Structure formats: structure tokens, C-alpha cells
Amino acid sequence: MKVLQVAHYYGSPGxxxxxxSQFCACLKQEYEVEVLVANEGAKTEExxxxxxxxxxxxxxxxxxRMSICPTFPSWLKKKNPDLVHLHLINPLAELSYLxxxxxxxxxxxxxxxxxxxxxxxxxxxxxxxxxxxxLDRITVSSQRFAENSPVLSRYMDKVHILPFGISEERxxxxxxxxxxxxxxxKQYAGKLVLFVGRLTHYKGLSVLVEAMKKVxxxxxxxxxxxxxxxxxxQIKEEGLEDRVHLIGHASDEELVAYYDRADVFVxxxxxxxxxxxxxxxxxxxxxxxxxxxxxxxxxTTINRHEETGLVVPPQDPEMLSQAIxxxxxxxxxxxxxxxxxxxxxxxxYSEAVMWQNLRSLYSELLA
Numbered sequence: 001m002k003v004l005q006v007a008h009y010y011g012s013p014g015x016x017x018x019x020x021s022q023f024c025a026c027l028k029q030e031y032e033v034e035v036l037v038a039n040e041g042a043k044t045e046e047x048x049x050x051x052x053x054x055x056x057x058x059x060x061x062x063x064x065r066m067s068i069c070p071t072f073p074s075w076l077k078k079k080n081p082d083l084v085h086l087h088l089i090n091p092l093a094e095l096s097y098l099x100x101x102x103x104x105x106x107x108x109x110x111x112x113x114x115x116x117x118x119x120x121x122x123x124x125x126x127x128x129x130x131x132x133x134x135l136d137r138i139t140v141s142s143q144r145f146a147e148n149s150p151v152l153s154r155y156m157d158k159v160h161i162l163p164f165g166i167s168e169e170r171x172x173x174x175x176x177x178x179x180x181x182x183x184x185x186k187q188y189a190g191k192l193v194l195f196v197g198r199l200t201h202y203k204g205l206s207v208l209v210e211a212m213k214k215v216x217x218x219x220x221x222x223x224x225x226x227x228x229x230x231x232x233x234q235i236k237e238e239g240l241e242d243r244v245h246l247i248g249h250a251s252d253e254e255l256v257a258y259y260d261r262a263d264v265f266v267x268x269x270x271x272x273x274x275x276x277x278x279x280x281x282x283x284x285x286x287x288x289x290x291x292x293x294x295x296x297x298x299x300t301t302i303n304r305h306e307e308t309g310l311v312v313p314p315q316d317p318e319m320l321s322q323a324i325x326x327x328x329x330x331x332x333x334x335x336x337x338x339x340x341x342x343x344x345x346x347x348x349y350s351e352a353v354m355w356q357n358l359r360s361l362y363s364e365l366l367a
Contacts, residue, residue: 004076004083006097007035007090022164026355026358039069073095083107086107088109097134105365107136108131113150138159141163142302166281177253177260192262197267199225199228211268214325222249263288264324265309267291269299270295276299292309294312309327
């Protein structure tokens, strides 16, 4: 049987793109798996990547972070899958699905609510509702996110909880990353605060930089994005250039070393666009205590207050600095949270657990 994953992009380093890759790696063991996404250029390209056929449809424009690909609906219809799996929010995929009039089984993974570009809602919401009404299942990363979503709360009868997971193999310790950890200990003396993720509005990095004024530690920010220069300027204005460092991209092996070196990982998200926070899992798999914010999504399903880390209100640099300082100054607490983080990751959020849940869902729908 053929299953088709439909998403924005494939193979790029974003969280959604990595989830799609994980789904493909799992499903290709039992099904013929294909991927349909937008290309960044005008030409349509087809490749085979790790045994998965990937079609990147030519893009003629990119407006408000949306790809315009006129032939996307025809490509979707041409694929003629037994099951189509949409990754939302994605207006291109939503419109193409409706236009293609596919008669196969259909599910979607709902990754996030729209919190910006609200001017689109009167246009987009009716289309999204038509898609959601046609679906057989809607998977979501946490019950909490679904229940608090202004969209999903109306479709709870279709919601299937499918927590994301990360590969233990991908984040295992090796002689190379152990040596990197030792190098980072020399490079960053004292306590180390770590952030990993896109440098984008909802991550709350301005709050983290503000909080670091009251934290006696070094902060390393790993990631790329359109806010890099803005954050860099804030660091300079706050006089934190010697303690807050923008690193840019890091490889998986470098990430392991940074997580192992860090005393605390911080996810200071400010709104519901942060629906899950998979970098928390990466940190937890390496035993790094977490501080995250309560934004009404899966961030606090992953990170349990006083069990795997601490939870604070969003957009509150004072509370954020207090939580960071509490972990940095209390060795017994840090040890307890570290142990709890590893246990929670292994029990609920390993890639093996995610794959088992995904296969069960597909087996049910394709029986």
C-alpha cells in the first residue's frame, strides 16, 4: 500500500521536517512511502532519499511564509495514495487536498495553531474546517494542546494523541562528543545555560536575554533564524556580549556535547505556536534539567514542574531568572530533575514509542 506524507518541506532542520522524516523512516518498513512538498525553486524535482520518493513541486512565489505552487494539486492527485497524511497548518496542502478530491483514507498531524497573520483567519479558517471535517483522524502531540486549541477543541472526536519522540541513537554519547564536552568545559567556565531552536518570534529569546542580566552564568544560544541580528543587538545593548553567545547551527554530535555540558536548558516560549518543544526532549534525553514556560500546550506535558524541570509564566524575565538560578544553585534539585528527565523521556518520548503508536494508527486505518 502507498502512503503519502504532505508537508511544507522535507530534509531541512526544522522540527516539523524532522518529524516527517521520522514518520517516513518508520512507515517505509511496511508501506510504499512517498513525500510531497514545495521546492524552494521554480523547478519540480523528484529524488529517492533513504528509500523514500520525494517530490518537491516547483514554487513560483513565497508570500507571508506560504509557498505558491500551481501544480501542487495535480501532483497530489497523480500520486493516488491509499492514505494521505497532511502536516498542518499548511494552506497549500489544505487547498490542494480539497481540489484534488482524493477518495483515500486521510489523516493529519496538527502541529500548531496560527498566532500571527490573524488577518488570514477569515479566509483560511473555512478551508481548514472543510479539510478537518473530511479527515479520518487528526493526530496531535499532546492532549493538553488539543483541548486548549481553539480549532482542535471542536474536533475532539477525531483527535488521536501521538506524542513525538526522538531517537536514542541520534543522541547517544560517543568518544567524539565526549571530547567536545571537555572542550566546552574549558571554553565556558562556570555554569552554562543553553537554548536550542529557531531564532523566531515565539521562542521568547528577548525574555531569555533580559533574564540573563540576573543570572551569574554563561548562556549559549544555538540556532538560526530571522531574529538573529535583533537578538545580537539586544545582547550588545544589555552589555552581555561576554556571557551570552549566538552560536548558529550545530551538528547532532555538537548538540549532544552542548546538552551534556549545560547545567540547565531553557525554552522561554511566549505563545501557543510552541505546541510541543521537541528540543526539551533532546535535553531531557541527556539528563539536562529544563526550564520552560506555561503557554497552554504540550511544553508542560513534556516538562513536569519539580519532576523534570521547572515551569514559569511566559514573558516574565524575573520569574525566568529565578527558576534558572534555583537549578544552578541547588545541586540536589538539579540531580533530581536530571534523573526525572531521563526517566520521562525513556518511558513516554523515545522514537520507539512514537513508532509503535504510529504503526498502530496506520494498521487500524488501512485494515
